[in-house]
Amino acid sequence: MSGPKYLLCPQCGVARFFIVDEQGDNIYFHVDFSGTPFPTEASAADLSGRDFSAVHCCGCSWVGTLRKLVKYI
């Protein structure tokens, strides 16, 4: 059995991210190896149509795009 295949923050290696919606609320998600964001179990948020141009890391101050996430650090 292998573990979950989540993309990681290039700076700290955490696999949990959030974006800030129009109301100022944080929406939490993971990103799979194909670069597709999906909601955490806790948030169960609808991610369709969201703006992922400013992805925030939950573990450090990193902010970037989905394409900057890495498989390994």
Ligand SMILES: [Zn+2]
């Ligand atoms: Zn980070």
